[in-house]
Amino acid sequence: MMEQIVNILSWLMLTSGGFFVLVGGIGALRLPNFYTRMHAASVTDTMATFLVLGGIMLQAGLSIATIKLVAILGFLLLTSPTASYALANAALLSGMKPDAKAESNSEEQAQ
Amino acid sequence: MITVFAVFLLSLLVITSIAIVRAQNLFVAVMLMAIFSLLMAANFFILDAADVALTEAAIGAGVTTVIFLGALSLTAENEKKVELSRGLAICVVAATALVLIYATFDKPKLGDPEAPVHQHVAPWYLSETPNLVGIPNVVTAVLGSFRAYDTLGEVFVVFIACIGVLFLLSARNESDQQSRRSSPDSIGLRHHLIPKVVGRLLFPFILLFGLYVQFHGEYGPGGGFQAGAIIATGIILFALLEGEKRALAAVPHSVLMGMVAGGAMMYTLVGVTSMAMGGNFLDYSVFSSDPVFGQQLGIILIEAGVGITVCGALLTIFHAFAARENY
Numbered sequence: 001m002m003e004q005i006v007n008i009l010s011w012l013m014l015t016s017g018g019f020f021v022l023v024g025g026i027g028a029l030r031l032p033n034f035y036t037r038m039h040a041a042s043v044t045d046t047m048a049t050f051l052v053l054g055g056i057m058l059q060a061g062l063s064i065a066t067i068k069l070v071a072i073l074g075f076l077l078l079t080s081p082t083a084s085y086a087l088a089n090a091a092l093l094s095g096m097k098p099d100a101k102a103e104s105n106s107e108e109q110a111q
Numbered sequence: 112m113i114t115v116f117a118v119f120l121l122s123l124l125v126i127t128s129i130a131i132v133r134a135q136n137l138f139v140a141v142m143l144m145a146i147f148s149l150l151m152a153a154n155f156f157i158l159d160a161a162d163v164a165l166t167e168a169a170i171g172a173g174v175t176t177v178i179f180l181g182a183l184s185l186t187a188e189n190e191k192k193v194e195l196s197r198g199l200a201i202c203v204v205a206a207t208a209l210v211l212i213y214a215t216f217d218k219p220k221l222g223d224p225e226a227p228v229h230q231h232v233a234p235w236y237l238s239e240t241p242n243l244v245g246i247p248n249v250v251t252a253v254l255g256s257f258r259a260y261d262t263l264g265e266v267f268v269v270f271i272a273c274i275g276v277l278f279l280l281s282a283r284n285e286s287d288q289q290s291r292r293s294s295p296d297s298i299g300l301r302h303h304l305i306p307k308v309v310g311r312l313l314f315p316f317i318l319l320f321g322l323y324v325q326f327h328g329e330y331g332p333g334g335g336f337q338a339g340a341i342i343a344t345g346i347i348l349f350a351l352l353e354g355e356k357r358a359l360a361a362v363p364h365s366v367l368m369g370m371v372a373g374g375a376m377m378y379t380l381v382g383v384t385s386m387a388m389g390g391n392f393l394d395y396s397v398f399s400s401d402p403v404f405g406q407q408l409g410i411i412l413i414e415a416g417v418g419i420t421v422c423g424a425l426l427t428i429f430h431a432f433a434a435r436e437n438y
Contacts, residue, residue, distance in 0.1 A: 075313075082309040089303055 010058035017051030020044045035098045042084035049076045117157050124150050135190050141179040148172040161332035162250050169340035174425050181432030245403040246329040255410035259393040266420050270375045273424035280431040310352040317345035325418050335417025343425035355433045370423025377416035
């Protein structure tokens, strides 16, 4: 019984994690400008990391693998938002404007 | 299940490599190369080659990307248009591809235990490693002890590559010197507070993990090559965050040169010592009254030599590219 609950919970977490990755991927492809795309990819990725690794942790149970997964989770939760921040900061410093006007301009250029 | 995953990864590899060939912007190509290396590392891991996967991830996705970016900052961002007829090139590539595909028909199936490569010396390595070397990771035993000559050759290849890069890059162009000189303090991410803080937080753990990979190589995947690359990525991260000058102050050029030469020297000296103690070149059994312990001692020593050389060489090449900007 207990095992079943853990299983169902872990599969729920894995599936919703996969869903978030999918949404992030679609967002990164479909959103109009650089900042919105990056936002879509980075925010969903952080959530998905948490869900997917949590799901695997429930599958692994109390073992050495879970401790390694916690370490990976900590590492990813630190580095992945930092990487997104560095990317956005680099884009801003290189003169990419995050306002709506620049967005419409870039769309006009693209067309 | 694993086959589905492998096929998925391999098709991603093909897509990435086509994208690399088609990319006109070199920056995009470098980023795609990093993705390619990461996919390759995952592929190696599926094929149960964890040691190779570690190397590919650390060197391919980590160090080479930074070195490529360093090289890119010295050149143009876009690929030069080449005015060549592509017909001949496509013919040659297509013919080679067909010959290679024809050759794979004679190949044994993947993982076939009857394949010649698994019937040659591999069974002997697998059966004798527990008796002769006594360590769980057979890969380390093969690389460090049974085939120590090959590894010595690889270390010298790294050594020579490092010298070659230094020779090519340290040639100064006097007329260029004034125009391109910028203050070295401006390198580094001064405006990037968050990456700097997180980088400082992660830096000791990267070094610790590198040392773990170095000294745990007898028991799990890892060893000198991987550890050297991981420690080098840690120090390159430090150099990216704090500026190249501070990284050079922490690990000066003289130390790096000493590491590159010293590691290779250490490896050779282990071999010479074993000769002096009455064994063959790189036969570690003579180091101790217990031959198994002697083997383990020898492997630890030569892995340390490999790690020191690889770490020193990667850092020297990185600094050679980074310093080139200031000439």
